[in-house]
Amino acid sequence: MGGGEHPRSARYLEINRENWDARVAAHVASATYEVDRFRSDPSFLSAVVRFDLPLLGDVRGAAGVHLQCHIGTDTVSLARLGASMTGLDFSRPAVEAARALAAATGDDATFVHAELDRAVEVLGPGRFDVVYTGIGALCWLPRVDDWASVVAALLAPGGRLFVREAHPMLWAMDDERADLVVARFPYFEQPEPLVYDSALTYVQTEEVFASTTAAVWNHGLGETVTALLRRGLAITGLAEHDSVPWNALPGQMECGAGGEWRLREDPSRLAHSFTLQAVKP
Numbered sequence: 001m002g003g004g005e006h007p008r009s010a011r012y013l014e015i016n017r018e019n020w021d022a023r024v025a026a027h028v029a030s031a032t033y034e035v036d037r038f039r040s041d042p043s044f045l046s047a048v049v050r051f052d053l054p055l056l057g058d059v060r061g062a063a064g065v066h067l068q069c070h071i072g073t074d075t076v077s078l079a080r081l082g083a084s085m086t087g088l089d090f091s092r093p094a095v096e097a098a099r100a101l102a103a104a105t106g107d108d109a110t111f112v113h114a115e116l117d118r119a120v121e122v123l124g125p126g127r128f129d130v131v132y133t134g135i136g137a138l139c140w141l142p143r144v145d146d147w148a149s150v151v152a153a154l155l156a157p158g159g160r161l162f163v164r165e166a167h168p169m170l171w172a173m174d175d176e177r178a179d180l181v182v183a184r185f186p187y188f189e190q191p192e193p194l195v196y197d198s199a200l201t202y203v204q205t206e207e208v209f210a211s212t213t214a215a216v217w218n219h220g221l222g223e224t225v226t227a228l229l230r231r232g233l234a235i236t237g238l239a240e241h242d243s244v245p246w247n248a249l250p251g252q253m254e255c256g257a258g259g260e261w262r263l264r265e266d267p268s269r270l271a272h273s274f275t276l277q278a279v280k281p
């Protein structure tokens with residue numbers, strides 16, 4: 001990667017991997033990820049991909065890669081839309097769960113266990129028509145510029161990036177306040193992560209997790225757009241949404257149609273998520 005060695009980032013990578021590994025079983029069993037629906041209904045799509053459909057367009061016949069694919073529910077959904085999918089994630093239990101899902105459903109999705117910054121090395125450059133990612137993916141990466149270089153290298157000429165992600169303004173909000181929407185955390189990318197300790201996850205579960213520490217980085221919207229431009233990609237779409245697919249500000253949000261959460265009081269105050277699309281010339 002362009003930035004040289006980052007020993008501190010390497011340490012945080014391990015902390016985050018342990019955090020994710022510990023959460024996989026609870027996520028597979030959760031109502032949020034609806035794994036059983038994928039197994040029983042061959043036409044079922046994740047709520048995340050259903051939301052994406054109007055902007056995503058046709059992916060039939062595309063070679064697609066889903067970066068930070070977690071347990072593969074969105075990856076399998078994209079395969080069900082006709083793409084030939086590869087998922088990549090640094091959590092071994094997540095990749096195993098994703099492989100088990102695709103094996104059970106027979107969808108065209110294979111899964112690779114690797115860190116994001118090794119994606120080009122393990123998958124090969126210039127191979128993909130579509131790079132798909134998001135919904136709690138970018139916050140685990142220290143430098144959005146490094147991410148953009150991976151995306152650009154994976155894409156074939158004419159290939160496109162589709163990312164729907166929580167909005168950096170939402171990440172900056174204080175998620176411990178139930179009364180007011182208050183900016184508490186950095187909006188712009190910082191060299192040091194925000195390190196937090198939480199026994200919780202974003203699905204309903206009784207499970208008590210052994211790994212509770214995690215390190216996250218925010219990336220300003222302009223920083224993300226600029227990183228892609230710097231790698232020679234052409235931005236083809238940037239939509240901001242007044243909803244996000246999880247309860248990001250507990251006590252202040254309500255769930256609406258399609259499993260999308262928004263502020264109960266005047267959601268137009270805050271961009272909750274964004275969809276960014278770009279093409280490699």
Ligand SMILES: C[S@@+](CC[C@H](N)C(=O)[O-])C[C@H]1O[C@@H](n2cnc3c(N)ncnc32)[C@H](O)[C@@H]1O
Nearest residue numbers: 020068069070089090091115116134135136140
């Ligand atoms: C919230 S999930 C996002 C995927 C998708 N939105 C979902 O919910 O199924 C975040 C994923 O990023 C993965 N991850 C975090 N840091 C990573 C890294 N450096 N390289 C590869 N995967 C990483 C985690 O293992 C986790 O599966």
